[in-house]
Amino acid sequence: MNFFAFVISVLMGVGSLAYVYSGTGFDQLVRGLLILGALWLYAGRKRWTWFSTIALLLSVALAGYGLWVGLSPGWMVAGAIGALLAWDLTEFMRRMDGAFETDDLPGMQRRHLARLTVVALIGLLLASISMLVRLEFTLEWMMLLALVAVLGVTQLVAWLRREK
Amino acid sequence: MSRTFFLILIIYALLLAGLATLHGEFVGLALPFVVYLLVGFWRAPDEIKLDVHRTLSTERAAPGEDVLVTVDVTNQGADIEELLLEDGCSPNLTVSNGSPQHLLSLKKGESYSWTYIVNGPRGGYPFDGVMVEAMDHFGVRPSKQQVPARSELFVFPPLTRLKYVTIRTRRTRVYSGSIPARVGGPGVEFFGLREYQPGDPPRWINWRASARDSEILYANEFQQERVADVGIVLDGREKTNWFRDGRSLFEHSVLAAASLADAFLSQGNRVGLLTYGRYLDWTLPAYGKVQRERILQALAHAQIGGSPVFSGLEHIPVRLFPAHSQVVLVSPLDAGDLEILIQLRARGYQVMVISPDPVSFEVSYLPEKPSIELAGRVVRMERELLIKKLQHAGVQVLDWNVAHPLDQVMKHRLGPPPALLRAIGGRK
Numbered sequence: 001m002n003f004f005a006f007v008i009s010v011l012m013g014v015g016s017l018a019y020v021y022s023g024t025g026f027d028q029l030v031r032g033l034l035i036l037g038a039l040w041l042y043a044g045r046k047r048w049t050w051f052s053t054i055a056l057l058l059s060v061a062l063a064g065y066g067l068w069v070g071l072s073p074g075w076m077v078a079g080a081i082g083a084l085l086a087w088d089l090t091e092f093m094r095r096m097d098g099a100f101e102t103d104d105l106p107g108m109q110r111r112h113l114a115r116l117t118v119v120a121l122i123g124l125l126l127a128s129i130s131m132l133v134r135l136e137f138t139l140e141w142m143m144l145l146a147l148v149a150v151l152g153v154t155q156l157v158a159w160l161r162r163e164k
Numbered sequence: 165m166s167r168t169f170f171l172i173l174i175i176y177a178l179l180l181a182g183l184a185t186l187h188g189e190f191v192g193l194a195l196p197f198v199v200y201l202l203v204g205f206w207r208a209p210d211e212i213k214l215d216v217h218r219t220l221s222t223e224r225a226a227p228g229e230d231v232l233v234t235v236d237v238t239n240q241g242a243d244i245e246e247l248l249l250e251d252g253c254s255p256n257l258t259v260s261n262g263s264p265q266h267l268l269s270l271k272k273g274e275s276y277s278w279t280y281i282v283n284g285p286r287g288g289y290p291f292d293g294v295m296v297e298a299m300d301h302f303g304v305r306p307s308k309q310q311v312p313a314r315s316e317l318f319v320f321p322p323l324t325r326l327k328y329v330t331i332r333t334r335r336t337r338v339y340s341g342s343i344p345a346r347v348g349g350p351g352v353e354f355f356g357l358r359e360y361q362p363g364d365p366p367r368w369i370n371w372r373a374s375a376r377d378s379e380i381l382y383a384n385e386f387q388q389e390r391v392a393d394v395g396i397v398l399d400g401r402e403k404t405n406w407f408r409d410g411r412s413l414f415e416h417s418v419l420a421a422a423s424l425a426d427a428f429l430s431q432g433n434r435v436g437l438l439t440y441g442r443y444l445d446w447t448l449p450a451y452g453k454v455q456r457e458r459i460l461q462a463l464a465h466a467q468i469g470g471s472p473v474f475s476g477l478e479h480i481p482v483r484l485f486p487a488h489s490q491v492v493l494v495s496p497l498d499a500g501d502l503e504i505l506i507q508l509r510a511r512g513y514q515v516m517v518i519s520p521d522p523v524s525f526e527v528s529y530l531p532e533k534p535s536i537e538l539a540g541r542v543v544r545m546e547r548e549l550l551i552k553k554l555q556h557a558g559v560q561v562l563d564w565n566v567a568h569p570l571d572q573v574m575k576h577r578l579g580p581p582p583a584l585l586r587a588i589g590g591r592k
Contacts, residue, residue, distance in 0.1 A: 053170060060174055060193075064181055067189045076189075081196045088200075091167070091303055098248050099267035108246065108269060115301050119203050123196025130192035146183065152176065 001109050002096065003044070005116075006089040010040050013082025017062050020075040033062070044090050047097065052090035059083035077127040081120050088116060168304045171201045204304035213241030216294045216313040218251070224318050224460075228283050230260060231317060235294065236277045239270040246299035249276075252292040252310070257284040257317075282317075286418065288465045289317040320460045321418045324571045326427035329578050333514045335488035336390035342431045343392045351386035358385050391432045393449060395485040396421055398463070399477075399495030400441025402470035407526050413496050414468050416520045416566045421494045423570055424518065425459045437462055438484065440477070442469020446484060477504040482511065490514045496522040502550060506557045516560040523547055524565045 014037035022030045036055060043051035060083065063076040092112055099105055175194045182190030214237055221232035235251050251264035262280030270276060293312040300306075328342075336343055348355045357373055360381035373382040398421045399405070405414040421437065428435045429452065436449030437459045447462045449455075473479065477493075477500075485491055491513045495501065509515050527540040551561045562577050564570065 057174070060178070063193060064178065064190060067187055067193060068181075068185055073189045073192065077193055077196070080193055084196060084200060088302055095246065095248065095299070095303065096267065098250075098265055100263040100265065103267050104269070105267075108267070111245075111269075112301070115203070119200050119302075120196065123199040126195040126199065127192040130195060131189055148179070152172075 001106070001113070002089060002093050005113055006044050006086055006093065007041060009082050009085035009089055010037055010044070011082070013037075013059050013079050013084075013086055014040065016075045016079035016082060017059060017066065020066060020071045020079075021062075024069075024071060029062070040086065044086070044093065047090065047094045049090050049094055052087045056083045056087040073131045074128070077124060077131070081124055081127075084123075085116060085120055167302075168201065168204075171197055171304065175201070200302060201304060204300045204302040207245065208300035208305035209242055209244050209298045209307055211241055212244070212296055212298050212307055212309055212311075214239055214294075214296060214311050216296075216311045218291060218294070218313045218315050220315055220317055223316065224320055225283070226322060227285050227319055229319075230281050230283050232279055232281055233264070233291075234277065234279045235313075236275060237270070237294070238275040239272055241272065243269075243271045244298045245269055245301055246303070248297040248299070250295040250297075251280075252295060253282060254284070254287075254289040254291075256287060257282040257289055284317075284319050286319050286321050286415070286464055288461065289319070291315045291317070318461055318464045321415070321422045321463050323426055323460075324419065324423040324569065326423050326571055326574050328431070329424065329427045329574060331392065331394070331428075331490045331514065331516065333392040333488060333490045334512060335486070336392045339391045339432065340389060342389050343433070344387050344389055347388045347390075348385035349388040351388050353387045355385045355387040357382045359383070391434060391451075393486045393489035394428045394433050394435045395449065395489060395491045396425055396428075396435065396437045396459075397480060397491065397493045397495075398437065398439045398441075398466060399493065400439050400466055400468050401475060401495075401498075402441070402468050403475060404496045404498050404522070405468050407522070409529075411525075411529065412468065413520045413522060413525055413566065414466075416564075417494045417496070418463050418466055420518050420520065420564070420570055422460060422463050423574075424492055424494070425463075426456060429453075429456050429459075435459065436484065438480070439463075439466045440474060440480060442467055442471055443474070444479070444481065446481075449486075477501050480504070480508075482508065482513075485513060488512045488514070490516065492516045492518065494518045494520075496520050497547070497550060499546070499550060502553055505554060505559050509558050514560075515558075516562070517554065518562045518564060519551075521547075521563055521565045524567065528567065 014033050018030045018033040018037075021033065036058060040051065040055045043055070060080050063080040066076045067073055096105060096109070175197050178190045178194035178197075182188065182194075217236045219234045225231050233251065233253065235249070237249060247268055247270050249266050249268070253259070253264045260281045260283055262278065264280055266276075266278055268276055292314065293310045295308070295310050297306055297308045331343060333343060344353065348358070357370055360369055360374075360383040364383045368383040370382045370384050374380070398417060400414060400417075405412050405417070407413070425435050425437060432451070434449045434451050435455060437447040439445040439462060445462060445466070447458050450458070491508060493505070493515065495517065497517065497519045505515055505517065523540060523544045527536070530536050547563075551563055554561050562573065564573050
């Protein structure tokens, strides 16, 4: 069940990006995305979580690039969410490998997938709303974002120091 | 890099990209990641509060014997969605049934119990605790800790029951035992005659000797039997124990040491153990069942060592053994050991060597070739010469071909003399 969900996620992530890029003359990139998808599926089977991390980074970077060059934002968000789900499921499958045959694996998988679906839907909904609203980067927005960024970095540094 | 850190990096990268390019869509692209991260943090377990209790079906097992390990875990804290439990059993133990690792959900106040079966070779196997890894829904904030639950499994060496091992020390202790003390008094074996004294049992009177003298009444005196100090030295040197293809005589030596310690303690003697090899592991001499347990634990941990310092026997700390006591060396023997053993004998110790035969052991698994047969004969002659020299020096040597059971060899060579020999005062 997990691997099936993982395959769907990879197809959703890589497929969305490849679909959008294919109609705009980025043929090399599309081929690269298809290879990335195939490798990702193989890496998922091998539980290479490091590869999932790289693949997620690449997918997000390509989604961001797509937004920048003015491709359809909906497909880009779908690509990023698919990549996020695939990244999560690779790690989840690795954790499940630590279970013994008598453990309640189906129950845990069911609950995890249900939560993941809800999170993906909420993320998609919020992203869609933000795209529909079409936020314009006014000076106020920039100042607010800069403030959030500074606060966030401060919190992040504090958290990392605590972790150490 | 942790998953949280990675997600935060992506979120900030998208925000910064939005700021740099003045594209609001980047913020929208970051939102699914923010939601994912927030849900993960929201459901992350604050603190792991688990009670872990482990029981072993037995704490002392024989090599290869199955031991049932039962682990009970109770969650005293908040609900934990994903809990990976890994019991800290030694990697040298073989899990024959079940698993020391489980993944489950554990709600507040809920308990979980599981069992698995292990077995292993001789050794001491501490179970340190249970490694616990609690996860939130998405594994963004894992919490890992070791919950203490100490227990220890000892796999003792196999023990051969030796009914009786004859030793004769020059000095015995005051308590009555089974070793002839060369002192007259109450006992079993005839020792001599003395003048009858009031209080002596009438059946001690030697009527035949008394009939020869009209004045004096003679009474028999018997040899007192007492306990003695016995120091067992287990040779764990690499050069005497290791052979080709990783084969070793050490397990046979350990078996012999354990069986001898058991036999000597059963006879009431005070027994100590020195494992000589990697380092000096000394179990202080004492009596009884507790000492038997101590020695077996020490033997469970005994290992071969290749320390250059202890490559010869000259570092045996002789002062650990009481003067004129019995020293039993369990060793395959090396030519260089002759001098040290003769020195021990010269210091007044009664020295006995139980020597697992390395020549027969090695020849038994080598291919049958004339050259190997010839080499075996040469090495056997060298060994026989070494044993003869030791015997000439007054060292009692038992050359043990490990293909034969120890108890049979011991009974034949070191058991009590037959009744007929005892009656005429003969010894083995």
